[in-house]
Amino acid sequence: MERATLRKLFSLLAFVVSLIYLYRSVEPGELLIALRGARYGYLLFAGALSLLNVLLSATRWYIVLRRVQNTDFKRTVQAFVSGYYLMAILPPTLGHMAKVKLVGGDYFRALSSLTFGMAAETVVVLSLALIFLDFTKLGLLGLSLIVLAFIYDGAFNRTALAFFDLLEKLGAGRISRKLRGWWRRGYTAWKRAREARSSLLAVFLFSALGILLQIFGLIIVGKAFSLEIPFGRAFYAFVISVVFASLSGIPSGIGANESGILVGIGSSTKAFLTAFSYKFLFQYAYSIAGAFVFYRMLNRRGDGNEDSTG
Numbered sequence: 001m002e003r004a005t006l007r008k009l010f011s012l013l014a015f016v017v018s019l020i021y022l023y024r025s026v027e028p029g030e031l032l033i034a035l036r037g038a039r040y041g042y043l044l045f046a047g048a049l050s051l052l053n054v055l056l057s058a059t060r061w062y063i064v065l066r067r068v069q070n071t072d073f074k075r076t077v078q079a080f081v082s083g084y085y086l087m088a089i090l091p092p093t094l095g096h097m098a099k100v101k102l103v104g105g106d107y108f109r110a111l112s113s114l115t116f117g118m119a120a121e122t123v124v125v126l127s128l129a130l131i132f133l134d135f136t137k138l139g140l141l142g143l144s145l146i147v148l149a150f151i152y153d154g155a156f157n158r159t160a161l162a163f164f165d166l167l168e169k170l171g172a173g174r175i176s177r178k179l180r181g182w183w184r185r186g187y188t189a190w191k192r193a194r195e196a197r198s199s200l201l202a203v204f205l206f207s208a209l210g211i212l213l214q215i216f217g218l219i220i221v222g223k224a225f226s227l228e229i230p231f232g233r234a235f236y237a238f239v240i241s242v243v244f245a246s247l248s249g250i251p252s253g254i255g256a257n258e259s260g261i262l263v264g265i266g267s268s269t270k271a272f273l274t275a276f277s278y279k280f281l282f283q284y285a286y287s288i289a290g291a292f293v294f295y296r297m298l299n300r301r302g303d304g305n306e307d308s309t310g
Contacts, residue, residue: 067199
């Protein structure tokens with residue numbers, strides 16, 4: 001059986017298991033009572049936080065991107081929002097790669113700038129995990145490797161170049177030259193971003209603010225359904241949700257996202273409503289909006305109104 005087929009079967013199994021878990025968490029009678037008693041002002045506030053989170057995340061990418069090539073803020077935001085839709089119809093990695101193409105310019109510099117911001121976000125998440133989840137051994141190892149990549153990126157660059165030299169000696173000269181060119185374009189962008197201290201500080205600051213907005217967003221949504229969620233539990237639920245969605249391979253992580261949140265905050269009808277409402281406000285709504293933005297960008301490219309270099 002092909003690997004792709006096995007992956008699809010695993011995703012289907014993960015989706016079914018998630019649905020069963022979510023179904024068992026809900027009491028139909030309590031569901032109606034919770035909906036009637038919901039305080040929708042909190043949901044509106046959470047929606048505002050989600051919009052701010054998207055703008056912060058897109059701006060973080062733009063901060064790095066403008067250091068390595070000419071770029072437009074509006075187009076960067078559009079590409080970022082389109083990514084929510086692309087990751088709903090494609091595997092997450094391919095979704096990220098596709099949205100990078102939309103931003104235009106040099107593809108590998110744009111990809112490196114996105115990776116730089118995501119790496120900074122990972123450092124923030126691991127740091128919070130060390131503080132609130134006692135994520136000691138594995139957390140320290142992961143944090144150390146990423147910090148080393150920021151500080152000693154030259155060593156990683158030399159290792160990559162040595163690998164390309166080895167490929168060339170083994171007779172794969174064409175592949176080696178191609179990979180070397182891609183790597184240099186990406187590494188140049190990474191190095192420029194790291195050497196700009198003001199941009200580096202802004203990237204880490206925006207990453208921390210984005211994570212905090214998502215955690216407080218979950219807490220605020222819980223309040224809408226009279227569910228009090230401590231900060232530590234909310235952060236734990238946020239991490240587990242991301243892990244479950246990533247491992248499941250389900251488009252947009254539907255079902256797996258909510259299951260991860262329930263594991264983090266506890267299983268109940270109010271928790272189910274909190275989990276679904278939170279993910280809708282912070283992700284699914286942008287998957288819908290991203291579809292409109294994505295096809296609008298494609299139509300503009302087809303009309304020749306946008307630069308399609310990459």
